[in-house]
Amino acid sequence: MKIGFYPGCSLESSSKEYSTSLFAVAEKCGVTLEEIKDWSCCGASAAHSLSHDLSIALPARTLALAENQGMTEIVIPCAACYGRLAASQQAIINDEKVHQRIEGYIDLKFAGSIKLLTIFEFLQKYIFPVADQYIVNKLNQKTACYYGCLLARPKDLTKLKHPESPMEMEVVMEKAGATPVDWAFKTECCGAGFSMSRTDIVAKLSGKILEDAADRGADSIIVACPMCHSNLDLRRPEIKKQIKRDIDIPVLFITQALGLSMGIPAKDLGLDKHFVPTGNTVSCIVKKEA
């Protein structure tokens, strides 16, 4: 089974471990991921604040390349990248004029035929059917599944049933043997793009998320978005200063948590790459009862 893969910038750099763990889980389950050759930036939040056409053309180039490379399905783990690629494909499919204009910009033919998978769709479609035979461990802890904004919304693109109270990650974590907690901040804003320019706002917003997770007794926070991860993990010192409380709950990518339950060594999942130590989660693993 070969599925296309679009990393985007984060999975090459600050969230390398998201990519590492996804590949590790896929390999374990016999799924081969193939990176789109010569992919380019999705445009992130910069492109669509400058030019609508640019924000469609940038992802369209990557999608056209994937089509030309014979891919029919691609997984886009980063929530923001998925949003941009899906929005671009939708805009082009829905309007023939836009289609022609964009093809002119990118100088490539684009049919809009590729099925784009969110991380959840990928897990459900390719990992779930075989997961049970590979899950050997139980993640014996309480987890707070955190979605933030773009994993769940806008509904038209993410196709989630309950975008204001999604449960897709909880299903994965239950498979991994963890106990998801019911909490209030799973779709609240982490501060997102203010990560660089206004760390004080990030500290305030992410701080509230951490506080609620801690108050509800979560041992770890599970994410599936590079931006969420860096705000909750990397900005911990600023958060501590802001909320005047030291919260040491680690933040794991969903693929890392799933990988642990499959018995993949912590190092192969990039669990040593985090700022907040992930030791408590790694050490809570117990053998799954037969």
Added chain:
Amino acid sequence: MARIGVFICHCGENISATVDVEKVAREAEKLSGVGYAMDYKYMCSDPGQTKIIEAIKEHNLTGIVVGSCSPRMHEATFRKVAEKAGINPYLCEIANIREQVSWVHPKSDATTQKAIDIVRTLVQKVKRDSALFPIKVPVTKTALVVGGGIAGIQAALDIANAGHQVILVEKSPSIGGHMSQLSETFPTLDCSQCILTPRMVEVAQHPNITLHTYAEVESVSGFVGNFDVKVRLKARSVDLSKCTGCGTCWEKCPNKKIPDEFNAGLSFRTAIYTPFPQAVPNKPVIDREHCTWFLKGKCGLCAKNCPTGAINYDTQDEFIDLKVGAIVAATGFDIKHTDFFPEYGYGQFKDVIDGLQFERLASASGPTGGEIRRPSDGEIPEKIVFLACSGSRDKAKGIEYCSKICCMYTAKHAMLYKHKHHEGNAYIFYMDIRSAGKNYDEFVRRAVEEDDVHYIRGRVSRIYEKNGKLIVKGVDTLMNAEPIEIEADMVVLATAVVANQDAESVAQKMHISYDKHHFFAEAHPKLRPVETNTAGIMLAGACQTAKDIPDTVSQASAAASKVIGLFSADEMTREPVIAVVNRMMPPQFTTCTGCLLCMEVCPYHAIEREEIKDRRTGEILKVAAKVNAGLCQGCGTCVAFCRNKSIDLQGFSNQQMLSEVMALLNKPF
């Protein structure tokens, strides 16, 4: 040989300023078949009308074309003129040279030419007009009112008081509707039950009203003045003639944990129950879905204890056939419930309630006896947050419309709370305050200025529970657009008004149209707001759109007056512009092949299957379509669909349409 008269009106300067009206008349005179043409300043005026009558008589005209304003304006006027002069009114045609020519084009030769062209087409049409005669339909002077809320009650009383028979059908065990659940009503704060219950009793005692509660309309057929309605009387399991309403049965009923619909789920009722103490009829019904006898085949406590032996578990649904002349649909509305709102907890927080539940909490007849206590622990809330526009005006939720009543009832709720609990804090999040109505804005101002209700302009993004409080996260768009959080003890969502769940099937049974939200559609949004597109069926109340009590009662009275108008004559006169299936001498009888495609496409269910039989032997010689003159609205859909042109619309026949088109193309026909 046709001798057509053409009369061109100047309409003051409305037409003559841009159209050379004299030239139009001169050109018309040259047309074949035109016997006379003239122009005049005001054709519709008394001297203008006299000129037409004189011309018809003097020139022995066989038909007339009046070149003037839209037929919507004066067709009726000029047809009467024709009739006065002794020709059939349907031999008068209107050439619209005002709305379609002079008002939309500048003064020019082309404009005049267009007027000439239009007159020419109508001359061709009128040559092929045939005399038509109004259709007379008998009227059954009994009205059916569907729905026993305040809309149905008002309509039924008005019709009954005019001396006509009314049959009122209500699906629940008692009449009263949502209004019976309300505490006080805006903008006067008078008690809802106090003004409603006397009306309910009046309905029950009115000699002209037959009341069927716990009943539903099963099917409607027939047409205006002559509807055939089948009503299902749901098995009540209680003999109303024997029952005295003493209450022994529900005291003995062991099944006491059924959510009480009347109290919006805030309390429990028994399986045999009357919905509320002031119910009409004030006699119980067995809810078979929850009754132990019907679920498990044993118990029977109510029957054993009934002092009059009124309980009968064996009763079945009964069907009655009614003949009625008019129907008033007054089936009411529903509201969205708290589980519709994921961001407000999907209905899982007990102290997040909807507006109807708050009405019950504030009502003297409610589960708390009128004390506002929160559902989770019965404590009196110190801080209540009200959310107007919960779901309404929200495209993302699929409800783009304003629910209309929420601004007012939310102000009332906050006010009632403050009146009962002076120290409490009431906050209202709102988008806009829509308080148009007599004494409405004054009422809202009173909440703000006298009762110290805090109005916050902004939306609420989320509600969650923390340490026994409900954290309401919102934004104040007026105070520096600051995000704000309020720790509330109770939250009331003014949820969107929506159509009843079964509204679509009810509309389909009655053959009336409805909008995408399943609210019933009026015939015209401004000029025919209480009629439907199906003649003889009127609308009253919130089944048409969200409405408050004054609007509902007004519309109900309007619907009643339409019914009374319909019943004012023994026979109804209808326009003869209807479809007819051609008929001819045997053995052909008709060119209709009986494919009945027309029956499928007719939006008014006006086409039936007719068997043409040998009069002596009864043998079926041919099957053909037949148009019911009472139901046909003359839309012409069947004409377009007929494969071999066997149906024609009287007054707009295929031949006439074609002759108009050919005239426009200047081709002979």
